[in-house]
Amino acid sequence: MIEVGIIGGGRIGQVHATSIFTRVPNAHVKTLADEYLNENIEKFAAANGVGQCVKDYHEILNDPEIDAVLICTPTPTHTPISIEAIEAGKNVFCEKPIDHEIENINKVIEALKGSKVKYQVGFNRRFDHNFKAVKQASKDGKVGKTEMITIQSRDPEPPPIDYVKISGGIFLDMMIHDFDMARFLADCEPVEVYAEGAVLVDKAIGEAGDVDTALVTMRMEDGSLVSISNSRRAAYGYDQQAEIFGSKGAVKCGNDASSQAVLSDENGVTAEKPLFFFLERYMDAYADEIKQFIDAVENDTDTPVNVMDGLEAVRIGIAATKSCKEHRPVKMSEI
Amino acid sequence: MIEVGIIGGGRIGQVHATSIFTRVPNAHVKTLADEYLNENIEKFAAANGVGQCVKDYHEILNDPEIDAVLICTPTPTHTPISIEAIEAGKNVFCEKPIDHEIENINKVIEALKGSKVKYQVGFNRRFDHNFKAVKQASKDGKVGKTEMITIQSRDPEPPPIDYVKISGGIFLDMMIHDFDMARFLADCEPVEVYAEGAVLVDKAIGEAGDVDTALVTMRMEDGSLVSISNSRRAAYGYDQQAEIFGSKGAVKCGNDASSQAVLSDENGVTAEKPLFFFLERYMDAYADEIKQFIDAVENDTDTPVNVMDGLEAVRIGIAATKSCKEHRPVKMSEI
């Protein structure tokens, strides 16, 4: 049984706690730490098999019984807590992105050198049944040699403007998932990135120095092209699609809906909208990433998404941000 | 060039005239005969390459230049005109059904004995791209041995009540197409029929002694089962589907729509309704059945739907009508 400590009792910390309680039989959350611990968190913890709640995450790092920590705090704290946890000999699962600054991520990489702890980054979409099936079809040779990857991500609605301001911008906050997905599906690295952005959803996002609609073209090291589009708002829900097009065909995934029911009436033939909420769409993926992290810890195997994956997605995000600002294609070697 | 005479200048006669004009290069409509010839028909004829219009169809039968006639008059006239035409040595395409009475159809069969003329019955759905694809998949062995055939036909709206009264009833007027489709897809004959009917769409249909909703179960001579459902009204358009289920899988066809456009909005993911009007849905099928009739005449080959097909569909319709009235399964041998 792997004993786990969760640092950060907000939405995503709770998702992971529930996953472990209900779907990861070889793990147990001994301690949940949250600086702003309150009754709601304690109630949640009690109902989800969490051993105890504390305010100071050092109680987790100092607990010799705890094997693994999940870092679910705001992004700026990821790097320092990661380093502390690694130094305390804990296996680490860290939410994405590790950091907005490459030099900080490099410090984490440095800390991992010579250490035996596992480190996994929370790119949950790699564990989604749809994206996995797309990747698998490609791996099985069904589409031949990859020529173009197309990824489309649309959020149901924009985040609060206060969040936008500290988010690092759409490329590091939202499209970072798609950069990771591109690497996952392409099985190689980008060499150049061109980004266009526009403010079409909410002027306040533009006033905050960000864009809400974006289109990125990447050239990969194997010569294939990648197209990624993002919008902060889709009236019909959370839209997450990807396609690999290759010499033998194309494999593509659409969205999940809450049912397969289809209504035929005078208005047309209407299926349900995609699931609206990301926690609903990716519920199983969240459970699976934690399960695989725990298994990697238990069996001493590689984590499925490692610190270098965490670094590369941020590097691409920085390249895209630069491209969008400087209005020119940016080589990855510049970053 | 096959010279054609069309008897009956109503809707379906005009459909065939247009098909020949625009899509059957080896045929020409020399004469169109209509008892109630009027300016509209003449105008239509002029615009669609018809040589001349007459009132009396005997001008067609007596014209030695005419090779083939299309009988597009009301059902009660099909038998006498068929026999006259056969005796005049004309190849005959006759709209469905040949007749509501088996003994009348038998007279046509009798007339055909010893004659060299071709005879085709207007079961247009056999020529529809969707139903043909279902049949072809089965013929190609893709579903293995047929075990169950399911056919669903729903009209967009009921016919005028005056038509219902002389229609012969839903089983001989509407479901007759599905009985033919069942024979076409099964490649064998029914041995027993059980029919249920209900008046759910319009009470006036019940008062006219008919039903507007019907469900038929047939046992085929190869042991497979067939389910046919009919409704006189579907709010979303003209719905025509069929499935063959067998030992290796199932092949099924849905409907055509006017475009592949799909709208995703707050109401759901909405595709277009099926085409509403049967002439639109089956436009290509109507052209193809005439083309194949003309080709059979020209090349002296068998017609794709012959007088026995016309007879069998009517026999099943009579069995279903009897079953519905007597409330018991009816053996085909009783008919």
Add this chain to the structure above:
Amino acid sequence: MIEVGIIGGGRIGQVHATSIFTRVPNAHVKTLADEYLNENIEKFAAANGVGQCVKDYHEILNDPEIDAVLICTPTPTHTPISIEAIEAGKNVFCEKPIDHEIENINKVIEALKGSKVKYQVGFNRRFDHNFKAVKQASKDGKVGKTEMITIQSRDPEPPPIDYVKISGGIFLDMMIHDFDMARFLADCEPVEVYAEGAVLVDKAIGEAGDVDTALVTMRMEDGSLVSISNSRRAAYGYDQQAEIFGSKGAVKCGNDASSQAVLSDENGVTAEKPLFFFLERYMDAYADEIKQFIDAVENDTDTPVNVMDGLEAVRIGIAATKSCKEHRPVKMSEI
């Protein structure tokens, strides 16, 4: 916290134990009883939060701490255990069918008279997200007045022939789910049933006195018609569909697949097969039925599927069996 005893530690008993452990926070399985208790069951129980395992289910019935029992034993034992449990004051969830004999079910009904215990029958499909969405659309008036219900159930492969022999026949073993679904979707009772059966999948099933392919027509008390088709084997997986057709349109549900991935290649445009295994397709439905049973116990409300639902489905199954044997429509009033 509702304390639960599970009687029968086979496949379905384990499904319910896991559901309670992972998804029903207000219940706990204190005891699992299985006459043939073995190491595997004990191992499973330990991993799924079950308090203890015993051989004799009377330990459950005699335990004053246990509020509710789940009867997951073979069908012939459902009635006697139900009655014992009711008399012991336990709330009962009983797997379907309660019994193959109406007089036995009546004994359960008798036992429930004057008792305050809850009784729920395991018609899990009512809790499936797809069927629920179909029912909901109808309830919301989206299809208008119901005119025809079509239900199609195809198992991926036939059960072992030894099971077929004691199964009660396809109408009581397999189609019973569809009879319940018809009542659920129609919100009214059948008045007459006509059943056709055929042996097309496996001759041994015929030799065992059963059929493997069946087609049932029902007339409901509101005048609407129902068509149900069953096959014991579908090469492409577990196929479960239903449609309600009414005056304003139709609502229909298809199957779930393991992903939304679609491959376009030289063979066509290929989506995934339906989920093959019923436990996979209905995993969430199984959890939900137990959750609602526990909630009914906790809140003293009606169970969503009661003993009369259990009775009616069996009555229809008996009527269908009789119709198929006697080759005539059977009125429900005969049963």
Add this chain to the structure above:
Amino acid sequence: MIEVGIIGGGRIGQVHATSIFTRVPNAHVKTLADEYLNENIEKFAAANGVGQCVKDYHEILNDPEIDAVLICTPTPTHTPISIEAIEAGKNVFCEKPIDHEIENINKVIEALKGSKVKYQVGFNRRFDHNFKAVKQASKDGKVGKTEMITIQSRDPEPPPIDYVKISGGIFLDMMIHDFDMARFLADCEPVEVYAEGAVLVDKAIGEAGDVDTALVTMRMEDGSLVSISNSRRAAYGYDQQAEIFGSKGAVKCGNDASSQAVLSDENGVTAEKPLFFFLERYMDAYADEIKQFIDAVENDTDTPVNVMDGLEAVRIGIAATKSCKEHRPVKMSEI
């Protein structure tokens, strides 16, 4: 009756001749001119109602009975013949692109000044039922304000390498249709174009100085973004899709297939591939564009695609070619 002359008796000239013969009742092809007139063309002409065949197209331009000419010759001749035809007072339908050089197109524009003749360019996709439905939904306000347009075009197989060499390059030969589609769907002009190209399908295309895979990003004058992707080869057929995404949702169209048949078997649930051949996919669109041209001539109304549309698509093609070569975003004002 509008009398028509067709200049160029190749594939597309024949398509238009057939369309006029079978689907444009108010027009007649009096003369077909082809420099390399041969027996096949004469045979085709005879079967499709063409009055006469000649070698020298001046016979058409000098014929006072001819109202309209269709220019179906190779691209380099479009400009000179257009100008001659305009000067001869003929209404002109010219295949796309008018020319690869802007200055040549300007000469045509010059020739049209002060003239009353109609001029239409052959962007047939605007007349496709699917793309029209997408445009219509947007026009009807169903997707709100346009934010992103995505267009995907994949040919079933690359053209012969000799054609590639004189084609003007993928952006002027293939993607020019998509540039026109973008303008059609967006109802406004691009202000900047960024193009990436790759040689992934056939090295010989690269050796000919062209690319076979391309990804273009455009910023439109209303601030919206456009993404266009092209491949010269799709193993599954001719793939033509477009989406308009806006503030209220998205409307998208897929491809047509030869039937709606769907096979479910052990390999999955397989629908038919998109139609392989562009003449098949766009047969109705070709007929409709000619019909609308003839109607514009007859009724003295504007043509649906005019010379400025022809110019703009070429300008964008030149901008994209420049962007791809110079590896930077190119402003339309540079062209």
